[in-house]
Amino acid sequence: MRRAGWWVLALAALGAGCDDGGGSDGAGGSGGGTGPLAGDTYVAGLTHMGAAGALEVRLMEATPAPPELGDNTWQVAIVDAAGAPQAGCTVEPSPRMPAHGHGTNTPAVVRELGEGSYEITPLDLFMPGLWEVPLHLVCGDAEDEVLFAFWIEG
Ligand SMILES: [Cu+2]
Numbered sequence: 001m002r003r004a005g006w007w008v009l010a011l012a013a014l015g016a017g018c019d020d021g022g023g024s025d026g027a028g029g030s031g032g033g034t035g036p037l038a039g040d041t042y043v044a045g046l047t048h049m050g051a052a053g054a055l056e057v058r059l060m061e062a063t064p065a066p067p068e069l070g071d072n073t074w075q076v077a078i079v080d081a082a083g084a085p086q087a088g089c090t091v092e093p094s095p096r097m098p099a100h101g102h103g104t105n106t107p108a109v110v111r112e113l114g115e116g117s118y119e120i121t122p123l124d125l126f127m128p129g130l131w132e133v134p135l136h137l138v139c140g141d142a143e144d145e146v147l148f149a150f151w152i153e154g
Contacts, residue, residue, distance in 0.1 A: 039130055039151040042066035050144030055080055055089075055137050057146040060117065067131075067150045071122035076135070078116050080142060085116025089139040095123050098132055128154035 040046060046059040061075040078086040091110040096103040104124040111119045125131045133148045 039149045042150065046148070048146050048148060049081075050137065050146040052144040053081060054142040055086065055139060055144035055146065056083075057135055057137070057148075059148060067123070067125060067152060069125060069128060069152050069154065071124055073119065073121035074123060075113070075117060075119050078118065078137060078139060080139070086137075086139040086142075087112070087114070087116055089116075089118070089137055091118050091120065092136040093120050093123065093133060094136065095125065095131055095133045097127060097129055099129060100127070125150075125152050128152050 040048075042059075042062060042065060044059075044061055044065070047056060049056045056079050058077045058079070059074055060077050063073045067074075076091075078089050078091070080086055089112075093108045093110065094103060095108065104126065106122055106124045108120050108123050111121075113119055120135075123133060130149060130151050133150070135146045135148070137144050137146060
């Protein structure tokens with residue numbers, strides 16, 4: 001159910017971003033300035049709030065940085081809306097290329113590092129182009145879906 005709902009949101013966002021030829025002005029708010037088609041600009045600590053507004057993910061470190069073709073490892077920190085670190089979460093990454101309709105062949109493994117930090121590896125971004133990496137999160141009673149997106153160079 002949650003996944004289906006998220007797809008609708010994602011498709012709506014994709015549609016809205018279709019004629020965004022480079023004019024991402026006007027959307028200059030913190031965090032939400034770029035749509036899925038634009039992708040994220042990597043910085044250590046890149047933060048996105050989930051679609052439900054319940055959980056936030058900070059991409060503390062990507063290896064390599066910025067994300068590249070092939071296997072990637074991310075360290076993320078999860079906090080709730082009040083900024084409190086979230087331990088014991090279930091984190092399900094679903095990397096995919098929206099333009100091609102495929103995901104990855106190698107499932108990413110998530111390992112909890114403690115104090116609300118998690119390592120995700122491998123994120124097998126095996127083709128050049130736009131990759132979306134939604135993270136489905138369940139932390140106690142809180143559930144959310146946080147989306148990162150990166151253009152991967154060939
Ligand atoms: Cu592809």
